[in-house]
Amino acid sequence: MDETPKPPAVHSIGNRVWFDNNNNGKTDAGEQYAGTGIKLTLKDDKGAVLQDTTTDANGRYLFHGLSAGSYQVCVTADNFASGGKLDKYRSSTGQANMEVSSEDGADRGDDDLADGSCSTIMVLNDQEPTGESGITDQQDGDDGQSTPDANSNLTVDFGFVPPTDLKLTKVADKTTAKRGDTVVYTLTVTNEGDVAATGVEVTDQLPAGVQYVSDDSAGAYANATGIWTVGELAAKASKTMIISVLVK
Numbered sequence: 176m177d178e179t180p181k182p183p184a185v186h187s188i189g190n191r192v193w194f195d196n197n198n199n200g201k202t203d204a205g206e207q208y209a210g211t212g213i214k215l216t217l218k219d220d221k222g223a224v225l226q227d228t229t230t231d232a233n234g235r236y237l238f239h240g241l242s243a244g245s246y247q248v249c250v251t252a253d254n255f256a257s258g259g260k261l262d263k264y265r266s267s268t269g270q271a272n273m274e275v276s277s278e279d280g281a282d283r284g285d286d287d288l289a290d291g292s293c294s295t296i297m298v299l300n301d302q303e304p305t306g307e308s309g310i311t312d313q314q315d316g317d318d319g320q321s322t323p324d325a326n327s328n329l330t331v332d333f334g335f336v337p338p339t340d341l342k343l344t345k346v347a348d349k350t351t352a353k354r355g356d357t358v359v360y361t362l363t364v365t366n367e368g369d370v371a372a373t374g375v376e377v378t379d380q381l382p383a384g385v386q387y388v389s390d391d392s393a394g395a396y397a398n399a400t401g402i403w404t405v406g407e408l409a410a411k412a413s414k415t416m417i418i419s420v421l422v423k
Contacts, residue, residue: 185240185242185326186239186241186322187237187238187326187328187329190235190331191333193209194207196369196370198336208234209234209260210233210234213229213260215248217238217241218293239320241299247294247295247296249292249293261288261335264336264338265288266333266335267336292333303327338368340366340368341364341366344365348360354423358385360417364413365411369411371408375405375407376405377416378400379401379403381420384423387418387420390416390418392414393405393415394414
């Protein structure tokens, strides 16, 4: 007896683009989703573009109706160009080429944004993560297209750190000085943005004609290079360095 052939299994890939304010690679309470208009493409394992889409109001995207196979998702380069929706944003976590896994709400993008941010190539089959965040924000793996949960991978999320806004001021305790005088410089760096800045460094070479004496800084200062390593600077926070020099 002839059996009616079964239709090929369909698969889907998603899920979200969000703003990783604390740059930890995880979606935390209070962090915002990217909203509409972020452009993404779906590629095969040879790099050919198969589909393109944009995020919805909740930062979600979905590629559906896919056959089993190997795929890669990319946030396209034009998002990061001047005037783009992610202009001056950077990929979260600082870890290149994070592996796609069953962990939901974690950054999957690489860090070199010149050509966009892409996930690693993933194999899509009928053993995909289950119970991940679905299209309705329920932990049910529902992609909104009736794709079986085990055939959909809704863990391919992309986190981006919003641009920081740093301000530097430098003040001397004297407007004029003669040989043998000590001059004290006070440098203050302020994060005027709404997100923490990480890996902050300030370069301040001492002027000719003065000799380094000492410094008192939040962080570390290398007088040979003039680099003040500030480290992390919380939103709206400031750190100060005081340098004493001798006029030669």
